[in-house]
Amino acid sequence: MKSEVKLSMRPNVSVKHYKATSAVFVYLVIIILTSAGYLLVIKLNLSHVALRFGLDIITTVNCILDPFVYVLWFKECRMEMLKMLSVCLPYVPSLERRIENMRKDIFHMT
16 A cells, blocks of 8 residues: 655745754854954964964864854754764654654655
């Protein structure tokens, strides 16, 4: 017996559930902190090795923080992050239920 999947035609509401202003604010804070870090490292007149090391650290921290903005903004990204977490924690059944509920909500499946 085939299970039926009903798709609804309601508009995409993934952004409506979370305030866009908070995501933009977090993004601006990350950009400001990154820029301030770059300016600080450049103005300290460090040696070439220390300058390169400082810039690499700031760039790495920025690359780690950027995905959090997308997780705040898109429910699809949050679901994918939960899927990655469920691979690390396979014995948490509530996580699997939450992922399944998010999948149904995001893709409007009933």
